[in-house]
Amino acid sequence: MLRASVDWGRCRSCEPCDARLACKRRAVVKADPDEPAWVAHDRCSGCGDCLAACSHAAIDRLTSSGKPFLQVQNAQ
Numbered sequence: 071m072l073r074a075s076v077d078w079g080r081c082r083s084c085e086p087c088d089a090r091l092a093c094k095r096r097a098v099v100k101a102d103p104d105e106p107a108w109v110a111h112d113r114c115s116g117c118g119d120c121l122a123a124c125s126h127a128a129i130d131r132l133t134s135s136g137k138p139f140l141q142v143q144n145a146q
C-alpha cells in the first residue's frame with residue numbers, strides 16, 4: 071500500500087501548505103508556520119493529490135517497503 075511522505079530536505083515550510091489544503095483526508099499536517107509538513111500515515115490513502123499540489127516536489131509516495139513508488143516503477 072502506498073503512503074505519502076514529506077522529504078524534509080525539500081520541504082520549504084510554505085504557509086499555507088498547498089499539499090495540506092489539497093488533502094481531503096486531512097492527512098498532511100503542519101503544526102507550526104516555521105515547521106515542515108508531515109503526513110499522518112493512519113489517515114493517508116495514498117491517492118497522490120498532495121504530490122501534485124506541492125510546488126516544491128517535496129512529497130513522495132512510498133511503498134510498504136519504504137522505497138519511493140516512482141523509483142520502484144522505473145526499475146521494472
Ligand code: SF4
Pocket residue numbers: 076080081082083084085086087088089090106107123124125126127128129
Ligand atoms: S509539503 Fe510542499 S507545499 Fe507543503 S510546506 Fe512542504 S514544500 Fe510547501
Ligand code: SF4
Pocket residue numbers: 073074092093094095096097098109113114115116117118119120121
Ligand atoms: S496521498 Fe492523498 S491521502 Fe495521502 S496525504 Fe496525500 S493527498 Fe492526503
